[in-house]
Amino acid sequence: MLRDPLAIVLILIIVVALVISGLIGAELFARHTANSKVARVVTCEIKDQATAKFGVTPLLLWQFATQHFTNISVETAGNQIRDAKGMKIAxxxxxxxxxxxPTSRGTIGVLDAIITWSSDGIRQSVQNSIPVLGGVVTTSVTTHPTNGTIELKGMLNDIVAKPVVSNGGLQLQIVSFNTLGFSLPKETVQFTLDDFTTNLTKNYPLGIHADNVEVTSTGVTSHFSARNTNIPNSTGGQDPCFANL
Incomplete structure (x- = not known):
C-alpha cells in the first residue's frame, strides 16, 4: 500500500497525462477522419481537390457525441468546378x-459559398465546352467591373455579356454581339450560352442556389447559399457522392 504522498501525486499525474494524451489522440484522429470524409464528398461533386476543416470548438469528439456539428469550412484547389475551368469555391x-x-441523414442549418471564376477560366471553359463559339471569341476574356459585363474577344469578333442570377443559377446575358463572318443568330448563341451556364451552375446538391453575382477585375464572383436543407441519405441512390459520408 502506498503511503508516500509524493508517489501518489506522481501516479495521479501520470494517469491524468495518459487520459489527456488519449483524448488528444482520439480528437486528432476524429478530425482527420471527418475532414477527409467531407473533402471527398465535395471532390466528388465538383471534380476538383478539396480540403475541409471542422471548427476548433467545441471538441469534435463532443460534436460526434451530440451529433451536432457547429462549423465546417471547405475550400477547393481552384482548378475547376465540374466543367468550369478556373472556378474555385469556399x-x-x-x-x-x-x-x-428514411429520407435523409439530417439537416444543414446554414451553407454559404463564395465562387470565383477567373477570366482565363471563362475563356478555357467557353473554348472547351461551346465548340460553336470556341474558335470565334476566345482569344481573351476581359472584365468590365464598372458596368458588370465580360467581353469574349476573338481576332475579329467579340461578345459582351452580363452575368446575372437566373432560376437559382448564373446566366450570361448577351449585351452586344459583333461577329464578322459568323452565321448563327444572336438568339441561337444566347441559347447556347444558357445551356452552358445551366450545366455549370444549376442542380447543385443540398438545394444550393445563386444569390448574387459581381464582375471583378480578375473575373466573376458569386454568392451561393442554402438554408435548412436535408442531407441526402446514403442509401437509395439519392446522391452517390454522399454514400460514404
Missing amino acids: IDIQNVQIRDT
Whole structure:
C-alpha cells in the first residue's frame, strides 16, 4: 500500500497525462477522419481537390457525441468546378444536425459559398465546352467591373455579356454581339450560352442556389447559399457522392 504522498501525486499525474494524451489522440484522429470524409464528398461533386476543416470548438469528439456539428469550412484547389475551368469555391457550413430518417441523414442549418471564376477560366471553359463559339471569341476574356459585363474577344469578333442570377443559377446575358463572318443568330448563341451556364451552375446538391453575382477585375464572383436543407441519405441512390459520408 502506498503511503508516500509524493508517489501518489506522481501516479495521479501520470494517469491524468495518459487520459489527456488519449483524448488528444482520439480528437486528432476524429478530425482527420471527418475532414477527409467531407473533402471527398465535395471532390466528388465538383471534380476538383478539396480540403475541409471542422471548427476548433467545441471538441469534435463532443460534436460526434451530440451529433451536432457547429462549423465546417471547405475550400477547393481552384482548378475547376465540374466543367468550369478556373472556378474555385469556399464554403462555410453551420449548424449540422445528424438525425437519420428514411429520407435523409439530417439537416444543414446554414451553407454559404463564395465562387470565383477567373477570366482565363471563362475563356478555357467557353473554348472547351461551346465548340460553336470556341474558335470565334476566345482569344481573351476581359472584365468590365464598372458596368458588370465580360467581353469574349476573338481576332475579329467579340461578345459582351452580363452575368446575372437566373432560376437559382448564373446566366450570361448577351449585351452586344459583333461577329464578322459568323452565321448563327444572336438568339441561337444566347441559347447556347444558357445551356452552358445551366450545366455549370444549376442542380447543385443540398438545394444550393445563386444569390448574387459581381464582375471583378480578375473575373466573376458569386454568392451561393442554402438554408435548412436535408442531407441526402446514403442509401437509395439519392446522391452517390454522399454514400460514404
